[in-house]
Amino acid sequence: MGRVLNIDKPLEILRKGVDSKLETNLNACVKCSLCAESCMYYLAHKEPQYIPGAKAELVSSINRRYNTLSGRIAPALFNARELDGEMADKMVDMLFGSCTMCGRCVKHCSIGVDIPYIVRKGREMLAAMDMVPATLQSTVDAALNTGNNMAIPQEEFVDTIKWMEEDLIDEMGDQNARIPLDEYDKEIFYTLNPREPKFFPLSISAIAKIFYAAGESWTISSKYYDVTNYGFFNGNNQQAAQIAGYLYDEIHKLRGKKLVLGECGHGSRATRWEGPGYLKTEFDFETVTAVELLGSYIREGRIKLDKTLNNSKVTIHDPCNLVRNGGLYNQIRFVVKNAVSDFQEMNPYGEDNFCCGGGGGALAMSEYNERRIKIGEIKATQIARTGAKVVITPCHNCVDQLQQLNHTYKLGVKIMTLAEIVADALVINKQ
Numbered sequence: 001m002g003r004v005l006n007i008d009k010p011l012e013i014l015r016k017g018v019d020s021k022l023e024t025n026l027n028a029c030v031k032c033s034l035c036a037e038s039c040m041y042y043l044a045h046k047e048p049q050y051i052p053g054a055k056a057e058l059v060s061s062i063n064r065r066y067n068t069l070s071g072r073i074a075p076a077l078f079n080a081r082e083l084d085g086e087m088a089d090k091m092v093d094m095l096f097g098s099c100t101m102c103g104r105c106v107k108h109c110s111i112g113v114d115i116p117y118i119v120r121k122g123r124e125m126l127a128a129m130d131m132v133p134a135t136l137q138s139t140v141d142a143a144l145n146t147g148n149n150m151a152i153p154q155e156e157f158v159d160t161i162k163w164m165e166e167d168l169i170d171e172m173g174d175q176n177a178r179i180p181l182d183e184y185d186k187e188i189f190y191t192l193n194p195r196e197p198k199f200f201p202l203s204i205s206a207i208a209k210i211f212y213a214a215g216e217s218w219t220i221s222s223k224y225y226d227v228t229n230y231g232f233f234n235g236n237n238q239q240a241a242q243i244a245g246y247l248y249d250e251i252h253k254l255r256g257k258k259l260v261l262g263e264c265g266h267g268s269r270a271t272r273w274e275g276p277g278y279l280k281t282e283f284d285f286e287t288v289t290a291v292e293l294l295g296s297y298i299r300e301g302r303i304k305l306d307k308t309l310n311n312s313k314v315t316i317h318d319p320c321n322l323v324r325n326g327g328l329y330n331q332i333r334f335v336v337k338n339a340v341s342d343f344q345e346m347n348p349y350g351e352d353n354f355c356c357g358g359g360g361g362a363l364a365m366s367e368y369n370e371r372r373i374k375i376g377e378i379k380a381t382q383i384a385r386t387g388a389k390v391v392i393t394p395c396h397n398c399v400d401q402l403q404q405l406n407h408t409y410k411l412g413v414k415i416m417t418l419a420e421i422v423a424d425a426l427v428i429n430k431q
């Protein structure tokens with residue numbers, strides 16, 4: 001006997017009148033399959049189930065079954081499917097395991113069906129049935145329980161920051177060089193991806209060096225510094241709101257004036273663009289990405305760069321949530337072109353760029369590792385064709401996936417964040 005699911009809650013998400021945007025998108029697809037070649041999962045596997053429209057159809061067919069007269073009366077005729085155990089398992093595999101919510105298919109669909117929006121709603125339905133992959137849910141739980149998704153103890157984080165601060169003092173030859181923790185009334189409340197203190201502390205040094213050069217007034221919270229929000233990926237809006245609330249409450253507690261989102265694509269989106277919706281409030285502080293902040297420093301002459309200090313050929317990997325979905329194409333190029341002397345675009349690039357393969361929570365779901373590395377071959381080939389020695393990406397999730405692709409496909413490139421390449425080009429007049 002098949003297992004019994006409680007489908008009341010997931011069907012409530014599809015109920016007529018609850019979400020008009022969803023209803024429009026669920027009824028819009030004309031099944032032309034023009035989106036197929038836009039999706040790296042389809043390109044890597046060449047199986048119809050990976051066509052973006054087919055993933056959306058999973059949710060649409062359930063909608064037809066329960067919310068249309070024709071689907072209720074003659075489900076087989078209208079391909080209207082029950083939300084049973086088999087269907088739910090298929091949704092987990094396709095909507096969690098086979099979509100990074102990158103949005104590339106939206107740009108290639110002639111009528112602009114918002115596939116990631118439908119995928120996210122499908123994930124909400126699965127979350128309502130407690131069917132989020134355990135690996136992804138444990139990442140969310142870590143953030144809920146400890147304030148950061150890697151469950152880094154506060155003492156360990158403070159030790160790392162103190163160690164980076166000592167290095168900064170040595171490098172600048174200035175006892176006043178600081179990485180300020182938990183300070184009140186600063187202009188900037190800065191956030192990090194927990195991968196930075198855990199695996200890439202030099203990216204914290206890089207931004208600290210830039211803040212030093214710019215004479216910035218800034219601080220990091222020792223407890224709530226995590227810019228990521230995997231609640232954006234697991235489909236549980238209540239948990240996404242709780243995580244977004246940590247930063248919201250902390251910036252108020254420390255009376256910071258501007259929230260600067262560290263280099264993380266989905267974290268920037270989940271905080272800046274989705275956060276007010278999760279929290280059902282307007283933000284009463286300014287919110288900018290690190291990309292925009294670095295651009296403003298260059299434009300305003302607050303930092304000086306010498307691009308000849310970065311002579312290797314450089315290319316950019318555009319994080320989906322910052323460029324295709326966030327509109328920061330020009331801002332990233334403005335910063336990179338001021339920091340390097342030899343720049344080469346990938347093909348395709350910008351809004352049409354392929355996802356690295358690690359988005360949508362994929363990096364957290366180890367059960368899909370093989371699939372993730374396989375779809376990443378497209379990105380690896382893109383990088384190899386540029387002849388670049390350095391790949392810049394302003395997203396630590398992308399950095400992680402690109403490092404793994406670099407290793408697997410023997411690309412021999414260096415993966416760097418935007419702050420790291422800018423820090424390498426800094427000209428600082430030491431006292």
Ligand code: SF4
Binds near residue numbers: 039101
């Ligand atoms: S959002 Fe990206 S990964 Fe998902 S179906 Fe569309 S192209 Fe494929």
Ligand code: SF4
Binds near residue numbers: 028036054
């Ligand atoms: S999502 Fe768009 S491109 Fe893909 S099958 Fe549907 S209508 Fe065609």
